[in-house]
Amino acid sequence: MVAKFDLNDDNVVVVIGTGAGGGVLSNELAQKGVKVVALEAGGRYLPEDYVNDEWESFGQLAWTDPRTTSGDWRVSRDFSGLPAWIVKAVGGATTHWAGASLRIQEHEFKTQTHYGNVEGASLLDWPITLADLEPYYDKAEKKLGVTRTNGIPGLPGNNNYKVFEAGAKKLGYKEVHTGRMAINPVDHDDRMACQQTGFCFQGCKWGAKWSAAYTDIPRGEATGNLEVREHAHVARILHNDQGKVTGVEYFDKDGALQMQKARVVCVAGNSLESPRMLLNSASSMFPDGLANSSGMVGKNYMRHMTGSVYASFDKPVRMWRGTTMAGIIQDEARHDPSRGFVGGYELETLGLGVPFMAAFLDPGAWGRSFTSAMDSYENMAGMWIVGEDMPQESNRVTLNDAVKDKWGLPVANVHFTDHPNDIAMRDHAYRQGKAVYEAVGATRTFPTPPYPSTHNLGTNRMSAKAQDGVVNKWGQSHDIDNLFISDGSQFTTGAAENPTLTIVSLAIRQADRIASEMTRKAL
Numbered sequence: 001m002v003a004k005f006d007l008n009d010d011n012v013v014v015v016i017g018t019g020a021g022g023g024v025l026s027n028e029l030a031q032k033g034v035k036v037v038a039l040e041a042g043g044r045y046l047p048e049d050y051v052n053d054e055w056e057s058f059g060q061l062a063w064t065d066p067r068t069t070s071g072d073w074r075v076s077r078d079f080s081g082l083p084a085w086i087v088k089a090v091g092g093a094t095t096h097w098a099g100a101s102l103r104i105q106e107h108e109f110k111t112q113t114h115y116g117n118v119e120g121a122s123l124l125d126w127p128i129t130l131a132d133l134e135p136y137y138d139k140a141e142k143k144l145g146v147t148r149t150n151g152i153p154g155l156p157g158n159n160n161y162k163v164f165e166a167g168a169k170k171l172g173y174k175e176v177h178t179g180r181m182a183i184n185p186v187d188h189d190d191r192m193a194c195q196q197t198g199f200c201f202q203g204c205k206w207g208a209k210w211s212a213a214y215t216d217i218p219r220g221e222a223t224g225n226l227e228v229r230e231h232a233h234v235a236r237i238l239h240n241d242q243g244k245v246t247g248v249e250y251f252d253k254d255g256a257l258q259m260q261k262a263r264v265v266c267v268a269g270n271s272l273e274s275p276r277m278l279l280n281s282a283s284s285m286f287p288d289g290l291a292n293s294s295g296m297v298g299k300n301y302m303r304h305m306t307g308s309v310y311a312s313f314d315k316p317v318r319m320w321r322g323t324t325m326a327g328i329i330q331d332e333a334r335h336d337p338s339r340g341f342v343g344g345y346e347l348e349t350l351g352l353g354v355p356f357m358a359a360f361l362d363p364g365a366w367g368r369s370f371t372s373a374m375d376s377y378e379n380m381a382g383m384w385i386v387g388e389d390m391p392q393e394s395n396r397v398t399l400n401d402a403v404k405d406k407w408g409l410p411v412a413n414v415h416f417t418d419h420p421n422d423i424a425m426r427d428h429a430y431r432q433g434k435a436v437y438e439a440v441g442a443t444r445t446f447p448t449p450p451y452p453s454t455h456n457l458g459t460n461r462m463s464a465k466a467q468d469g470v471v472n473k474w475g476q477s478h479d480i481d482n483l484f485i486s487d488g489s490q491f492t493t494g495a496a497e498n499p500t501l502t503i504v505s506l507a508i509r510q511a512d513r514i515a516s517e518m519t520r521k522a523l
Helices: 023-033 054-061 074-078 111-115 130-144 159-170 216-223 270-280 354-361 368-375 418-437 500-519
Strands: 013-016 037-041 069-070 226-229 233-239 244-249 257-261 266-269 307-314 345-349 380-387 395-403 410-415 445-448 483-487
Touching: 013 023, 023 037, 023 226, 023 354, 023 500, 069 074, 069 266, 069 354, 130 500, 159 345, 159 380, 216 226, 226 257, 226 500, 233 270, 244 266, 244 395, 266 270, 266 500, 270 395, 307 418, 345 418, 354 368, 354 445, 380 418, 418 445
Parallel strands: 013 037, 013 266, 037 226, 069 410, 266 483
Antiparallel strands: 233 244, 244 257, 307 380, 307 445, 345 380, 395 410
16 A cells, blocks of 8 residues: 655655666655655656657656756756756666666775875865765665675677677777676666667656666655655755754645655755755754755766767668667776876667757758768767766855746756866767777777766765765765655765766665664654
């Protein structure tokens, strides 16, 4: 029986957001007998609802509420109203993600120690280590069914991967395979094997890819301890005279303002919406926003150093066939300052369909160069670059009081400018990506600037000292004991790896902490 909790039940944990952080946290708490109300701004879509069409799917799943941008990043120029490509639906971006599931490396938890003083960057060591997270990485890999772990084989390589692998090996790269992916290569966990359809970003119609939408959320609901309220857009988090949070105000599907009381509130709305909620919850006691005595809410926004390289060949590749991102070169993910930058990056296969390819290759372009590239689409191979970008206090999410959403709330403004280290790393990655394809006979290569962000990190970062961040090593607010951050916004630094596996691992760990603290009446 699906739970239904009273708005005045002040013993529930309210989780805001149902993605990799909130969806997993909600289930983990429900499995432990904790009553959870999960508030999700979007609707519920399951595999039978997903649309294998890029534009239509984007309209179905994406967060298209207004946002604004500033800074010198390409997104501000070409996609000013779309700083991030995230999902507004039950399951959050776990419906849209490609499935890459990588552990952060040991040195990446301690970047200030290993990288030293990088001018203009606000590097800080995480207050946890790889050793702290390893048991939770183990649990997350089992939960997600990650390939190449726990005896699960790797996915097969498609043509895009075979071209990528051949070029990589000619360059002498060693760590090349079809990746650690949360996509079933065989039937597993009551979900079927990948059918190689190629629409990983549009929601997996087979359920082969792990998504909180059809794994953790329904399993949590089956316990009778989890109620998911769809189309619940959070306005603000409330607190009492002692500074403890007491509940959450939200607009329901009919636009009526509701208030759910809470014993604990966990914010998991992505690195754009989570700080926006805290800032929109300002009060006389917290004039700069909730949990913001440090002034760090919204600061140190990271999006990963990204870009793409595409290449044309004299024969068909048909990169759109098969799993989108089942291919990785990890050799460049090391810290090796002799390359001219700190930190490292991954190269991962990526195939876009014709509509998105045309939109992202060079927006607004026309003429021979662009049309000849699109004419050779069938012969094209592609890869995505993802690397560690530098946290900077000036890269931040703030409220734009001049632009309101349909509920009258100030929207998030996302300000981002590349750090010189990001630019040096991207230039190196472009050279290496082009070299991979040229090594196997590419007739033309297309380095492509970054798309709207998918890896949104920082803005409520973990820190050992309260003045340096927003939350402690458990994701618990330094200022307010019963307020937690449960998404990628708690990342202290970005690392080179796709972040979802770490977000899930932190959520499992946080659930253990919250449940035990509630049991001993500390929360």
